[in-house]
Amino acid sequence: MKINDVILKTVAKAVVLVIITFGIYLFFSGHNTPGGGFIGGLVLASAFVLLFLSYDVETVSEGVPISFKKLSAFGVLLSLSSALAPVFFGKPFLSQSFGYFDLPLFGKTELATVTVFEAGIALTVVGVVVNIILSISEGTK
Amino acid sequence: MMNNILVFLMVLPILAGIILIFFRTNRRVQIVGSLGTMAAVAIISIYLLNKIQNTGILRLDFGGWEPPFGILFVADSFSMLLVVTTSIVSLICLLYAVIAAGKQMSTLYFHPSVLFLNAGVIGSFMTGDMFNLFVCFEVMLLSSYVLLTLGGSKRQVREAIKYVSINIVSSWFFLVALAYLYGSVGTLNMAHLAERVAEEGQGPLLTTVSILFLLVFSLKAGLLLYFWLPGSYSTPPAVTSALFGALLTKVGIYALFRVFSLIFPHQPELTLSLIGFMAAITLIGGSLGAVSTNDIRKIAAYNVVIAVGFILVGLAVSTPSAIEGSIYYLIHDMVVKALLFLIIGAMISLTGTAQIGKMSGLMKNYPLLGWSFFIAMLSLAGVPPFSGFIGKVLISEGAIENGHLFLLAVSLLSSLFVLYSLLRIFKNCFWGETIISKDEQLPLHKGILVPCVILVLLTAGIGLGGEGLSVYVADAANTLLNPQIYIDAVLGEQQ
Numbered sequence: 001m002k003i004n005d006v007i008l009k010t011v012a013k014a015v016v017l018v019i020i021t022f023g024i025y026l027f028f029s030g031h032n033t034p035g036g037g038f039i040g041g042l043v044l045a046s047a048f049v050l051l052f053l054s055y056d057v058e059t060v061s062e063g064v065p066i067s068f069k070k071l072s073a074f075g076v077l078l079s080l081s082s083a084l085a086p087v088f089f090g091k092p093f094l095s096q097s098f099g100y101f102d103l104p105l106f107g108k109t110e111l112a113t114v115t116v117f118e119a120g121i122a123l124t125v126v127g128v129v130v131n132i133i134l135s136i137s138e139g140t141k
Numbered sequence: 142m143m144n145n146i147l148v149f150l151m152v153l154p155i156l157a158g159i160i161l162i163f164f165r166t167n168r169r170v171q172i173v174g175s176l177g178t179m180a181a182v183a184i185i186s187i188y189l190l191n192k193i194q195n196t197g198i199l200r201l202d203f204g205g206w207e208p209p210f211g212i213l214f215v216a217d218s219f220s221m222l223l224v225v226t227t228s229i230v231s232l233i234c235l236l237y238a239v240i241a242a243g244k245q246m247s248t249l250y251f252h253p254s255v256l257f258l259n260a261g262v263i264g265s266f267m268t269g270d271m272f273n274l275f276v277c278f279e280v281m282l283l284s285s286y287v288l289l290t291l292g293g294s295k296r297q298v299r300e301a302i303k304y305v306s307i308n309i310v311s312s313w314f315f316l317v318a319l320a321y322l323y324g325s326v327g328t329l330n331m332a333h334l335a336e337r338v339a340e341e342g343q344g345p346l347l348t349t350v351s352i353l354f355l356l357v358f359s360l361k362a363g364l365l366l367y368f369w370l371p372g373s374y375s376t377p378p379a380v381t382s383a384l385f386g387a388l389l390t391k392v393g394i395y396a397l398f399r400v401f402s403l404i405f406p407h408q409p410e411l412t413l414s415l416i417g418f419m420a421a422i423t424l425i426g427g428s429l430g431a432v433s434t435n436d437i438r439k440i441a442a443y444n445v446v447i448a449v450g451f452i453l454v455g456l457a458v459s460t461p462s463a464i465e466g467s468i469y470y471l472i473h474d475m476v477v478k479a480l481l482f483l484i485i486g487a488m489i490s491l492t493g494t495a496q497i498g499k500m501s502g503l504m505k506n507y508p509l510l511g512w513s514f515f516i517a518m519l520s521l522a523g524v525p526p527f528s529g530f531i532g533k534v535l536i537s538e539g540a541i542e543n544g545h546l547f548l549l550a551v552s553l554l555s556s557l558f559v560l561y562s563l564l565r566i567f568k569n570c571f572w573g574e575t576i577i578s579k580d581e582q583l584p585l586h587k588g589i590l591v592p593c594v595i596l597v598l599l600t601a602g603i604g605l606g607g608e609g610l611s612v613y614v615a616d617a618a619n620t621l622l623n624p625q626i627y628i629d630a631v632l633g634e635q636q
Contacts, residue, residue: 069162070162070163073159073162073163076155076159077156077159077160080152080155080156080159083152084152084156087145087148091205092145092201092202092203092204092205093145093148093152093201093203093204094203094204095204095205096204
């Protein structure tokens with residue numbers, strides 16, 4: 001029997017946009033206020049989970065052709081590279097630095113290398129969470 | 142000077158593991174990548190071990206945050222000796238996997254998992270922070286869950302459920318113990334902890350916390366709480382059992398040595414007697430287990446348990462010679478347990494059975510395998526000139542000096558049980574009538590014996606060349622017995 005889920009699908013489309021925006025906001029606010037890569041990543045992952053629930057795995061995989069296993073590996077790679085980079089400048093492993101730049105539109109903005117590290121964490125969390133949900137939904141046949 | 146090189150011991154395996162995930166289907170990249178990484182780790186760790194002898198303990202403060210505020214890696218002789226042995230044994234086990242395991246195994250994330258396991262083990266040996274120790278334990282455990290279930294046979298999944306649940310419970314205890322510790326002394330840096338515990342005096346509350354740590358680490362090490370060990374170590378493929386038998390329990394043992402020599406050494410009459418008591422029961426239980434089963438994999442797994450008891454007798458006795466003996470025995474046990482599990486894996490793949498009664502006369506068709514087993518047996522029983530001998534002599538010497546005659550008797554008696562349990566395998570499986578004729582025998586892949594022979598040479602080498610190791614071992618024991626050296630190195634100025 002086919003369930004009529006027009007309302008779910010329509011609402012999901014709008015809500016996913018809100019969730020993703022909120023996730024990105026949490027990610028960037030994490031530098032000095034509550035938030036950060038892990039929490040932002042979890043919220044972003046929940047957007048994907050909602051998509052998988054309201055549509056089906058095939059449709060979403062077609063729209064978002066990413067291998068989530070590789071995404072999480074890429075995330076760790078990104079974090080690790082940003083942790084390793086200071087080694088080449090004669091600083092201890094995991095050193096962070098930051099500076100203030102005048103950007104068009106944003107004005108004076110603080111740019112910190114820790115953001116790259118956090119981005120890696122966010123990608124890893126998204127990859128791992130979505131991967132877990134997908135593995136559970138597959139089950140054994 | 143910056144000691145960034147310390148972190149590479151842990152970062153190289155992680156980095157290589159991640160890159161290997163991207164090349165999952167390419168078997169050659171998997172093999173070259175993992176072997177190359179472990180070889181690089183071995184070379185760096187040997188270099189560092191030698192450097193420590195000249196410069197003293199090395200440390201690296203992550204991100205430049207000085208202790209006790211930041212997390213740091215500390216390399217002293219004890220941890221570096223273990224890292225050297227870990228990387229060499231893993232390298233040899235990987236070599237065995239490359240030769241023996243099928244294509245399917247190597248494209249199923251086997252190599253990345255082994256690398257992550259090594260990162261966790263090496264991180265646990267090197268970290269100078271209790272919470273970081275917990276994190277490294279988790280890295281190691283997560284990879285061991287993957288390795289244990291890889292292949293997914295029914296037996297493996299059944300044992301994995303037990304293994305995973307017992308480890309989740311013990312990790313939870315670990316967290317609780319950390320919370321109590323942090324709540325009572327307000328720091329998690331090991332050297333800082335040692336200072337604060339010494340200042341406050343190790344009262345009843347802190348001693349209770351230390352017992353909680355004892356409980357956690359004995360679950361991981363298989364000290365007294367080894368009930369989960371024989372089952373889960375005997376189910377996975379030979380390489381995985383070899384890695385588990387060689388590495389995993391040793392991390393728990395390392396943590397016990399570190400914590401009870403550095404942080405909680407002030408109530409020896411309680412903590413060390415308790416460890417001695419647990420070690421004695423472990424020795425008795427392991428010995429009984431080893432002679433009570435006909436499954437050769439289980440016999441090998443119970444031998445892991447006996448070794449854990451034996452090494453901790455050294456900690457319970459805690460004289461310089463006993464601690465040195467324990468360190469020798471730790472190194473010896475990593476090498477020889479890997480050898481034992483690899484030989485047993487080869488025997489099972491040749492005969493298709495793990496029951497003693499069902500195989501016989503292997504010696505005639507596979508003499509090299511038989512003699513490798515014979516040497517592993519002698520080494521485990523502590524017969525000179527192989528590597529088990531030095532450790533046993535030194536631990537016994539320490540026990541006599543300190544008057545722990547009961548522990549001495551139990552530990553020496555357990556050696557006889559080790560010998561007897563392995564002699565049963567040797568007599569029944571290698572001697573006796575050859576069941577299959579020369580033409581019917583399964584051809585033994587020549588390469589499988591290469592890792593075994595390397596390990597045999599290593600155990601003989603450690604036994605004969607023990608003198609060469611003694612500088613490092615003496616330094617390691619000295620640091621364990623004089624925690625102030627460690628504390629000064631960590632809390633002093635960065636050199």
